[in-house]
Amino acid sequence: MAKTVVLQRKPLSLSERTYLPQIVTGLKTTFSNMFKEKVTLQYPEEKPSIPKNFRGVPTLVKDPNGREKCVSCQLCEFVCPPKAIRITPGSVPEDEEDREHVEKAPQEFEINMLRCIYCGYCQEVCPEEAIFLQDEYSTSGYSREEMINNKAKLYELGGTLPDQHYKWDKKKIAEEEGNAH
């Protein structure tokens, strides 16, 4: 059993009881603060540096050949906690030569930025590495409709990112060269 020790507060001296020396010390502190370097960032002109793993606005990216990577598997729609993502799946027409073997692509892809909570689950779950939360953080609009990013907007925001795998290209090569019977 620990013994309870009652601490006695030290009685204040006369000068301490007038508070005046303390006030003077305080005044000194604030006065010296006036000449320190300012920490303000002049925002619209100066932009903060965005950390590498920053979770900004979710975007759709294209592969280095400019082809859309999303195959509308709708896993992001499923995992999205606030149900911000809405996908209308569609198929790639058979006559589109460099992509027809992918078969599936979103017909429409909408992310409601009024609902999005920037959790990054969509990026984490995406099996095609097509959706990324990039460094864009400032979105605004005049209406609710404007705050829903459609497919075109998402690709515009996303741009192109390097591809680690070229999964579908490898498949195309395999299809063309084939294995020996």
Next chain:
Amino acid sequence: MSTNGKSSMVTINLDGNDVEVPAGINLVEAAGIHGTEVPHYCYHPQLSVAGNCRMCLVEMGTPMRDRATGEAVLDENGVQKIGWIPKPIIGCGTNVSPGMHIKTKSPMVTDSREGIMEFLLVNHPLDCPICDQAGECRLQEFATDYGRGYSRYVERKNVKPKRTKLGPRVTLDDERCILCSRCIRFCQEVVDDDVLGFVDRGSFSTLTCFPGKELSNNYSLNTVDLCPVGALTSTDFRFKMRVWFLKESPSVCTESSAGSNILVSSREGEIHRITPRRNDSVNDSWMTDSGRELYKQVKSDNRLLSASVSGNSLNLSEAISSAIDLLKGKNVGIVGSCRSSVEEQYLLNKLSKNLKAKKFLRGHFGDDDGILLSADRSPNLRGNLVTGFSNKYPSDVLPELAQALEKKQIDALIVVGEELSESGVDLDDVNIPVIFLGTHQNKTSELSTVVIPTLTSFEKSGSFINRNFRLQSFKQSVPGPAGLLPDLHIIVSLINGLSEDADQSSDLASIWKQMSKSTTNPLHGIVYSKIPGDGIQLDGAKWDSLPFVEKKALHFSPLKQTQSA
């Protein structure tokens, strides 16, 4: 399945525990009864055993007997020795025998499964993100549960055609096929339309249609359900919606009196597909392709979405009260429907009793395919007999109505969903007020004074009686269009509005309380909420003499044939 009791049960040893299972079943089923899953691809309980996927390998042993004397061989403890077969055997192709020992979790079995999974995945494209089967794929499930978890295969995979059209409704993705042959066996055994087969050898084996043929029979989409992987896909459902978004709710198919059990898959109130639900005494695991299309009625263009009186849109309660005004004190005729639920027919009968109305009923008939599309193309003709709305077998025309109109015996008419112009009634003769209750527009609804929209069977609850006199209930799968009420509510408001002392409730439970009161009625003692998922067989002997049109089909034989046989 035998129900003779103990005599047909055998005792086997499953993973060290003695369990009782029915005699004659195979090991996959036997293990399944006792909660042990034996993974399998090619085996399907309602198809013949092919045994080609090798996924259901288990270890088996039988009690040892001396070959010469036939005496049991005992070990040092006096217990009969078990002779384990040195190699694993397939569970689907092996039937239980007394004293049999099975190991489903031994290292050898686990090893075998890992090996089989690895072989199956060697040439699998792993395109789950674009595969419609993802989420209900056996390959995914078993790879997770029994697979190795990583791939040792670094060579280039085989690439095969991905969009082969096998028929008007089925698309084949060859790469995903694991050659289980379920679809082939289905076409041969159930539909008797032998169109599918494998060509080429080894890893180039491919499922294909025989030359000059295509998979176009009315059961072709069952191959899609059967396919354990995403090789066979429905062209209609292809790329439309991921299965993990779909809410499945049990229902009954309204296409014909076969009454196939179905699962309605919907997302946010919109139906995306209909799949069969297993019921071994009605439809096994199958249903017709045409029945799967019925959900499209729900959102069709000619759906009635608002009530109207003399062509002016009104809200539902206003339309009902103007219908009541029209019907008051008139000689009313009621045209019932074989597509209404049992409860609606019962209430309609009650309404006609209260109004002393003349009742008319027509049937809808077509060709019988001898499987799950019966000649009677309405789900609930027998409901009219059981509830007493009609006591004779309806024909597809209504000469009595034409007569009654001509002789001016009736001066108001309630029509439930039927199209009078197709029933042998000249619409020009109908010059009395008509109250139309139905889901879709037709010529009759156009000439009706009061149109009251009702709900499809996907949007309401109730029950149907199929060709076997089997009572099957269905529950609401999706919400109806805004502002509409179930048919029951509408008929109940008519009953309560037209007779002063009536106090009918539209609650299903209380309607069933009334219906099941009479001891002579086959519905006696049935509680709606207790109707099991696979239905209740009613006694339809009372109506044996009626000229039912259905022919012998899956799980159904017409009375006359059985009597003559």
Next chain:
Amino acid sequence: MFDLEMLLMLGLKVLFALLMIGAVMTMAGYSVLAERKVSAWMQGRVGPNRTVLPLVGSIPIVGKFMKGLGIFQPLADGLKFLFKEEMIPGHVNKFYYNLAPIVALVPALTTMTVLPFGEFFTENGESIPLMLANLEVGILFVLAVSSLGVYGIVLAGWSSNSKYPFLGGIRSSAQMISYELAMGLSLLPVFLWVSVPGTGAMGLSLVDIVNSQSQSPWLLFVQPLSALIFLIALFAETNRLPFDMPESETDLVGGFHTEYGGFKFGIFFVAEYAHIVVGSAIFTIVFLGGWHFLPWMSDPWPATWIGSLIGVGWFLAKTIFLIFFFIWIRWTLPRFRYDQVMNLGWTKLLPLALLNLIFYVLLVTWLDQPPA
């Protein structure tokens, strides 16, 4: 009787009054800017630096410098207050609600009529103090009028008909009563000290108080305790932190002006700063030697119009430093609790002021003893 000279005199007086109001209001406006800037600097920020006038802002270097200092900010703030919608909540007493801001501002502007801010030398070397009205009892007038300002706050709190303004008004009146006493008592020794029997110097005239500090120690050094009590009471009277009981953002939302917005709120805002300006000026006059140079020194500037300009400038410099001191204190000290404010006023300052008075009464009596 109704001659031209009198009209001219009247016109001049009105002109001077308008000039004075302009000067004080401008100072009040820029005090707001100073408050924002100083608080920003003390907190490591830069403060308002965006507002700019089209032409002035484009002057190279200077324009940019002025923009950075936020020189144009008070203009924008004032315009904002002017053009905002005048909201009157439905539950208020409309007459007093509208009257309150005026009652708050008028005393602050009235007190400055008796403030001397410099001296003018006539050709024969006579000095005439620069002020609108040279009252013999100036300090009494200041004390009387400035304490009327609290009525604005009490009226605002009461007419708003809402709990936070009501509490703010009550606290304000209680605080005013508590500190008015200490303030008055702290000034009495000053009068005792300044008025010398027989010399004609009147202790109640602000000009005489200033002139008594010329070439002699400032009263701050003669009566440090009086100065301290007066300063503390001044903080309390102007509702500045650490005594901002009526406003108390932390517990009373906005205090007495919770229900105010737009221009009426702007008037309260300006009145508060006008109080500070006037208070600083009075403290300068009474304790810091007014427009006179340093203690014990005679004014180094010549007794001409240049000298009087420098004198006014010197006076302004002292006042501005005091305004800065007000702001400096605000961003250094935390706020007192209401009971602490009362405690300090009644049990500390009041007895101290009394003791101080008694001490100086005895001292002055002893000093003034006619040489035996």
